[in-house]
Amino acid sequence: MESVGSTSRLLNLYSEMRRIRAFEDAAEEASKGGVAAWGLAASDKPALVRGPLHLSTGQEAVAVGVCANLERADLLTSTHRGHGHTLAKGADVTRMMCELFGRSTGFNKGKGGSMHIADFSVGMLGANGVVAAGIPIATGAAHALKIRKLPNIVACFFGDGGANRGPFLEGLNWAQVYQLPVLFVCEDNRISATTPTAPMTAGDGVSARAAALGIASIKVDGNDVAAVDQAACGLVKEIRAGGGPRLLHAITYRFKGHVSVDPGTYRDAAEVAAAKLRDPLLISSAALRERGVTDKEIAQIDHDAAEEIAAALRDAANAPWPLVTEAYEDIMNTGAGVWK
Amino acid sequence: MSSDTSTALSLTYAEAAALGLREAMSADPTVVALGEDLGRGGVFGQYRGLQTEFGRDRIIDTPISESNIMGAAVGMALAGLRPVVEMRVIDFALCAMDELINQAAKNRFMFGGQGRVPLVARMPIGIWSASAAQHSQSLESWFAHIPGLVVVAPATAQDNYSLLKASLACGDPVVYMEHKELWPNASTVDTNEIAVLGAAKTLQHGSDLTIVTWSRGVGLTLAALNDTQLAGASVEVIDLRSLWPWDQRAVFESCSRTGRLLVVHEAVQVAGFGAEVAASAAEAVGCRVARLGAPRIPVGYASVLEQESRLSPEKIARAARALLTAK
Numbered sequence: 132m133e134s135v136g137s138t139s140r141l142l143n144l145y146s147e148m149r150r151i152r153a154f155e156d157a158a159e160e161a162s163k164g165g166v167a168a169w170g171l172a173a174s175d176k177p178a179l180v181r182g183p184l185h186l187s188t189g190q191e192a193v194a195v196g197v198c199a200n201l202e203r204a205d206l207l208t209s210t211h212r213g214h215g216h217t218l219a220k221g222a223d224v225t226r227m228m229c230e231l232f233g234r235s236t237g238f239n240k241g242k243g244g245s246m247h248i249a250d251f252s253v254g255m256l257g258a259n260g261v262v263a264a265g266i267p268i269a270t271g272a273a274h275a276l277k278i279r280k281l282p283n284i285v286a287c288f289f290g291d292g293g294a295n296r297g298p299f300l301e302g303l304n305w306a307q308v309y310q311l312p313v314l315f316v317c318e319d320n321r322i323s324a325t326t327p328t329a330p331m332t333a334g335d336g337v338s339a340r341a342a343a344l345g346i347a348s349i350k351v352d353g354n355d356v357a358a359v360d361q362a363a364c365g366l367v368k369e370i371r372a373g374g375g376p377r378l379l380h381a382i383t384y385r386f387k388g389h390v391s392v393d394p395g396t397y398r399d400a401a402e403v404a405a406a407k408l409r410d411p412l413l414i415s416s417a418a419l420r421e422r423g424v425t426d427k428e429i430a431q432i433d434h435d436a437a438e439e440i441a442a443a444l445r446d447a448a449n450a451p452w453p454l455v456t457e458a459y460e461d462i463m464n465t466g467a468g469v470w471k
Numbered sequence: 472m473s474s475d476t477s478t479a480l481s482l483t484y485a486e487a488a489a490l491g492l493r494e495a496m497s498a499d500p501t502v503v504a505l506g507e508d509l510g511r512g513g514v515f516g517q518y519r520g521l522q523t524e525f526g527r528d529r530i531i532d533t534p535i536s537e538s539n540i541m542g543a544a545v546g547m548a549l550a551g552l553r554p555v556v557e558m559r560v561i562d563f564a565l566c567a568m569d570e571l572i573n574q575a576a577k578n579r580f581m582f583g584g585q586g587r588v589p590l591v592a593r594m595p596i597g598i599w600s601a602s603a604a605q606h607s608q609s610l611e612s613w614f615a616h617i618p619g620l621v622v623v624a625p626a627t628a629q630d631n632y633s634l635l636k637a638s639l640a641c642g643d644p645v646v647y648m649e650h651k652e653l654w655p656n657a658s659t660v661d662t663n664e665i666a667v668l669g670a671a672k673t674l675q676h677g678s679d680l681t682i683v684t685w686s687r688g689v690g691l692t693l694a695a696l697n698d699t700q701l702a703g704a705s706v707e708v709i710d711l712r713s714l715w716p717w718d719q720r721a722v723f724e725s726c727s728r729t730g731r732l733l734v735v736h737e738a739v740q741v742a743g744f745g746a747e748v749a750a751s752a753a754e755a756v757g758c759r760v761a762r763l764g765a766p767r768i769p770v771g772y773a774s775v776l777e778q779e780s781r782l783s784p785e786k787i788a789r790a791a792r793a794l795l796t797a798k
Contacts, residue, residue: 267542
């Protein structure tokens with residue numbers, strides 16, 4: 132990609148964020164209806180996306196700014212809120228939407244859904260239903276890259292809530308002890324499911340915890356994609372040079388509830404409104420306009436993203452369901468064929 | 472399956488495992504082992520000499536971080552290695568349950584077959600003299616319950632050589648359970664013997680009663696055949712060797728001849744794997760069944776308490792006699 136800070140690069144970053152936003156908005160709409168949940172009554176409208184949908188709406192700049200500095204052969208582990216990471220790593224949007232719809236043409240053949248979205252072919256090793264579970268996996272993948280003397284790195288996304296689980300300590304210690312090529316990215320949306328993280332967290336946050344282990348970190352405005360890109364660029368360079376792990380602490384805000392059917396009424400409306408004024412898409416488009424990019428050019432990007440997602444929705448709705456026999460496939464080879 | 476070129480060695484259960492791993496590591500540069508204290512040979516000597524031979528990058532001394540040891544092995548497997556995980560004792564593996572159950576076992580299915588997790592997680596089981604409740608458990612039934620996992624429990628030096636190699640070769644996540652009181656047991660190991668996961672071994676043929684057992688239960692059951700309580704009885708003894716897959720064909724065939732099945736294991740009897748074997752055999756061939764396992768009590772420290780949880784030839788013979796004489 133173009134050099135960091137260039138207008139063409141910023142255009143690409145904006146465009147990628149817009150694709151993710153369009154994907155999340157479409158997935159959210161497709162998840163409405165069906166069952167009663169989070170205090171909302173069931174409706175007659177069938178939910179095309181049935182399962183829990185953890186939207187990254189508002190957090191797009193973290194995924195895009197980091198992944199702009201990754202190569203295809205670099206690896207990535209994600210969280211339960213992983214659509215943005217997956218798209219930004221280069222996964223095909225239609226196969227992603229098919230997976231959310233539970234269709235056999237999805238990345239996981241309809242066996243995983245949103246919470247396990249993955250595209251191993253672009254190094255995206257999976258969203259994860261367990262908080263902080265990606266951290267040990269990321270350290271192991273990085274350990275393998277080092278043992279195999281491969282030049283690639285691993286980006287490990289986790290949330291502010293994940294930093295309070297044991298694997299955070301075990302994984303960061305491990306990466307530093309073995310000097311592994313990992314970029315830990317704390318995507319800090321300041322809320323752990325439905326509870327603010329700050330009163331649940333001792334000390335001065337993830338950067339301080341990383342510092343205690345001797346891991347250098349940068350704290351960045353996670354809603355400013357240019358800032359995330361620049362910070363990630365520097366850290367990734369140091370990691371690729373053999374400097375061991377680094378941590379990026381990106382402060383952002385989750386626009387939606389914990390899951391798509393959660394209206395998030397437990398949050399202060401003024402706080403949410405204020406946060407939306409710092410929408411990463413607004414920040415990025417304003418920066419582009421300052422550099423002379425026209426409204427028309429930005430509108431064209433928005434239009435293209437909408438068209439791409441609309442096509443993915445159509446394809447997903449028409450895609451075939453898995454066969455029931457597929458419930459018995461991809462489990463194990465040893466002893467396969469005996470289920471009782 | 473021995474051949475004329477077989478190499479017969481006298482090895483302990485621990486040495487046999489070290490040899491099996493050594494051969495696998497020599498043949499395949501992607502095989503690595505990670506765990507605590509491996510550099511000095513492992514707690515039981517089952518890695519002795521391997522770090523000297525293969526270096527610290529392949530016999531990896533780790534921090535005391537069971538979650539990360541298991542989770543890192545998942546990541547290593549996804550990135551092209553075939554890791555052997557050492558959990559020291561199965562009781563400590565309980566710190567790594569998310570990584571084993573939610574991550575390793577489900578990865579292949581959940582991600583639609585995009586990846587495989589070929590790892591062997593060694594977690595020694597069993598009562599180990601005076602080690603009390605947190606170093607003595609036999610939890611094989613937990614893992615037999617989890618789709619995606621292979622579960623192996625070798626009883627002899629030969630099997631600890633052959634089954635370890637088969638586990639490393641199978642490409643699936645394997646829970647490999649050595650028994651802590653078998654480490655010093657020496658016997659002849661034929662390095663040409665190739666084990667098949669899911670194939671039991673019939674160690675003694677008989678016509679009155681089938682005893683199915685595994686791990687340390689095997690030696691104790693064979694010893695029980697000499698007990699006066701079983702004088703004149705014709706007992707068939709089957710070492711199951713792996714609990715998933717388990718050799719239903721061999722067990723059902725035997726039970727259909729003898730009409731009686733006793734399952735013997737050191738694990739707590741309640742919801743133990745013996746219940747699965749007994750119920751399956753009763754459903755399949757209609758034989759009479761009984762189980763012998765530990766009472767549902769934590770393993771105690773004092774000898775008199777520990778004995779309550781232990782199997783013994785006398786207990787096995789008594790249970791077998793009761794089943795033989797049941798109307």
